Amino acid sequence: MTQRAIPHNPADRAAQLRARIDEANYRYHVLDDPEIPDIEYDKLLHELVEIEVAHPGLVTRDSPTLRVGAAPSGAFAAVHHEIPMLSLGNAFNAKEVGDFVRRIEGRLGIADPLFSVEPKFDGLAISLRYEHGTFVRGATRGDGEKGEDVTANLRTVKAIPLRLRGKDWPRVLEVRGEVYMPLAAFEAWNERARREGGKVLANPRNGAAGSLRQLDPRITAKRPLAFYAYAVGVVEGGELPATHAATLARFREWGMPVSALVDTAHGAAGCLAYYARIGAMRDTLPFDIDGVVYKVDDYAGQRELGFVGRTPRWAIAHKFPAQEQQTTVEAIEVNIGRTGAATPTVRLAPVQVGGVTVTNATLHNADQVARLDVRVGDTVIVRRAGDVIPEVVRVVLEHRPPHAKPWHMPAHCPICGSDIVREEGEVVARCTGELTCAAQRVQAIFHFASRRAMDIDGLGERYIEDLSDLGYIESVADLYKLTLADLLEMKRRADERDGMTPETVKAGKVATKWAENLLAAIGQSRRTTLERFLYALGIEHVGESTAKALATWFGDLASIRHLPWPILKLVPDIGGEVARAIDGFFSQPGNQNVIDALLAYGVEIADTHASAAKLRAALAPANVLVQIEIPKLTAKRAEQVASAFGSIADLFRADIAALLAADLPQDTVESLHAFLTTAEGRELASRCAHAVKQLRDATATADTVDEGPLDGQTVVLTGTLSALTRDEAKAKLEAFGAKVAGSVSKKTSFVVAGAEAGSKLDKAQELGVEVWDEAHLLAFLAKHPV
């Protein structure tokens, strides 16, 4: 807009300001093409307010200054909708859409009628009345016949024009549409509310509805609301086009926001295609929608079809499967995981959410329960988050039964009765029963048998529970002494216990087949690799990646199972916490016994080709010394100590006299002495010296540096490969020395992208990381035979 001369006459200036402000609103809300910055807009508005304050006679009914909100006005007046606001019938699947279209085709006697199609906004339906182009009244839908006058609140919604543009509008025009809260605005609002302790809104729809029902419009003015028009009500003193699509186009010319997603479609097929198109966009839209609406485009056709009760025959809402549903909490239970983690979960009355029946949802931890304040008997909103896992969004407090009590983490494990303890600063509470806890034992065995561990096919959680409950297995080692007779007997007893009559019990043949298969799977699992075995043990903090690192650094179980933690710490990515967990695990006689038993029952662990050269280098005395974390013993000091003594064994044999004799700083001598004079210190020192000697001997012969073509590179796999599975690709890349990571960062060397690669590929391109397609990978593999 060009700069014009500023009139001195306040009335002219006020008119000019209003025009400019209206123009800015129009560009922002209708054209989606903002023209002036917010700060400029505020300046204009502020100047107009000043003029209107100085000259109250100049205030008009459509002045943008009204948008800041008038003073509260008491209750809302009732508004009668001369033309009722519709409620639409619903369709939930393609068949119902087909039926709807066929009915129309039959009544109108035409094939594939044209529909005006639009998203169904999840907000609040309202009606806006314009007289002579000026907004005079706005009302909620209410029951369709009678709503509430919320004019003062609606004036504060900037997307709603206070004055229509152009000239050719009818003398009286009612525009219908949806007030909604854009998702970004909703998030930002809540973000701020949480920070500043304001009112947090439950969801965008409630946010919009609650905002419009504020008695004080000044509060509404602060809420980030928007509006889309999609229908017309009363029209007097003028004509509208003959079709709905053309009417909406006309609305847009008059400065009324109409969604850009509004379209037209032919027949049922066109409608369904539109449904699919909008459905695919749903998650990326900046506002919530709960379906799409199909309306016969031609008004004559609409009139001919008419109504059944209050719902039109000429329109229908095709709903998306609900992503959020209400249900009730039947119980709050505690699950005990493999590590003893006590996880509260809710048992829900079954409910369909996004196409699946949900009966359980995790609450993660006690903090989450407290935050949501979920209680048994509560009505809750459940959502499928991240597309899969159900979560409780919030409690519907209005439906809380009167005597519902807040939930607390039980003090004792529901399975074994041991204390449940939550460490200082930790989020999770844990059952302290360890392997005396049946739940932890079952989970430990389940993990041992899992695909990525020992891969015992057919050993599900249910069977492990039965085997454990009925006394057939206590530890993972017991799996390997199960006989066919044991399994059949167990199955029979379990069926009896479950009250199954002989008729309902599966035929003996089926049970035998199951038992034979399971035994075969257990037998096959006997031959395994070191990394799988280490992972299968279920040591705290030791997942696949750490297990692999241990295997490739040390090569065989015999050494790993006796290593002191400072030696374990030599491995990159293993720090004090993890090293102590591993050492601690192997320090328990029970665990060593289980390992011995496994070996005795014929579990064969293939040794790993260890990177001996790297290990040898890491075993340098000074390097080992710093791992022990003796206070004040920095890397530099450790260097000095090491050169004074030559070997770890010599150092740890040193007495105070020898320490003093060595030419070392006083505080280093003191801390070394302090360390070596405690029982634990001496014990640790001797274990370290012993381990170093063993490992040096074991690596003495291997002094070649084992380098692969991808040594030191970090690779990330994404998408679907066709020639080989993800795991195969991972194994091949690792054989060349690459590290295969799960997510892309700037440290990633390259990304291998298969078909339908998603966010990881985007991230790679964003960071400028090299990307290989499958062909490139295959070519590379072919060029470098193993």
Add this chain to the structure above:
DNA sequence: ATGCCTCGAGTTCA
């Protein structure tokens, strides 16, 4: 101390 970046652990349903 601080802030990435990974890894580990737990989770639902068909």
Add this chain to the structure above:
DNA sequence: CTCGAGGCAT
């Protein structure tokens, strides 16, 4: 997939 927390570089 998402969160928490361990490891490590700065």
